[in-house]
Amino acid sequence: GESVGLHLPTLSVQEGDNSIINCAYSNSASDYFIWYKQESGKGPQFIIDIRSNMDKRQGQRVTVLLNKTVKHLSLQIAATQPGDSAVYFCAENINSGGGADGLTFGKGTHLIIQP
Amino acid sequence: EAEVAQSPRYKITEKSQAVAFWCDPISGHATLYWYRQILGQGPELLVQFQDESVVDDSQLPKDRFSAERLKGVDSTLKIQPAELGDSAMYLCASSLNGRRNGGYTFGSGTRLTVV
Numbered sequence: 001g002e003s004v005g006l007h008l009p010t011l012s013v014q015e016g017d018n019s020i021i022n023c024a025y026s027n028s029a030s031d032y033f034i035w036y037k038q039e040s041g042k043g044p045q046f047i048i049d050i051r052s053n054m055d056k057r058q059g060q061r062v063t064v065l066l067n068k069t070v071k072h073l074s075l076q077i078a079a080t081q082p083g084d085s086a087v088y089f090c091a092e093n094i095n096s097g098g099g100a101d102g103l104t105f106g107k108g109t110h111l112i113i114q115p
Numbered sequence: 116e117a118e119v120a121q122s123p124r125y126k127i128t129e130k131s132q133a134v135a136f137w138c139d140p141i142s143g144h145a146t147l148y149w150y151r152q153i154l155g156q157g158p159e160l161l162v163q164f165q166d167e168s169v170v171d172d173s174q175l176p177k178d179r180f181s182a183e184r185l186k187g188v189d190s191t192l193k194i195q196p197a198e199l200g201d202s203a204m205y206l207c208a209s210s211l212n213g214r215r216n217g218g219y220t221f222g223s224g225t226r227l228t229v230v
Contacts, residue, residue, distance in 0.1 A: 041223070041226075043222050098170075100163060103158075105158050108156070108157055
């Protein structure tokens with residue numbers, strides 16, 4: 001089965017509000033996590049990443065929180081804008097040491113911005 | 116900004132026919148990945164190349180799928196024969212240093228429809 005999953009398939013928020021997108025992972029050996037944004041007809045676009053030796057990382061309008069105790073990852077988007085409408089995926093990676101570093105993705109959350 | 120180029124953007128093929136997709140990674144990126152994304156799901160890794168060598172093809176259905184990167188630059192993914200269940204988006208990604216700063220860049224994909 002998948003080692004990364006999301007709690008909600010669709011999240012609807014008002015423009016200007018903050019959005020929180022959640023992700024649960026099951027593989028405790030995962031040590032690197034990335035959030036991607038995917039717009040219709042396009043490939044995933046990097047938003048922010050975090051390593052397992054951190055519990056919080058901030059970018060421009062985005063914050064990722066990692067709780068290793070409960071194997072939970074979240075993406076917070078401040079002051080949500082219409083352009084934030086997309087599907088958001090978390091992805092995980094394990095440092096296998098053998099060079100294989102492909103990502104394992106969850107199913108995604110569709111973020112809808114209400115005017 | 117450098118991009119991962121993929122062609123064609125869309126492909127419709129009949130089942131049992133052969134189909135091929137092409138990917139040109141960002142110049143200088145030694146690592147190349149092929150992912151399959153079924154509608155409504157996250158991408159799934161099919162194969163990873165380091166230069167011209169396969170690093171991981173554990174999830175590639177080798178009875179019908181093949182991938183090559185003969186000169187360590189561009190790559191081709193082939194399906195023969197195509198089945199209805201192969202309808203999906205096929206994404207190519209490339210990486211210079213993978214697990215640092217989200218160093219995986221995705222192309223816009225090839226949308227395959229098998230009829």
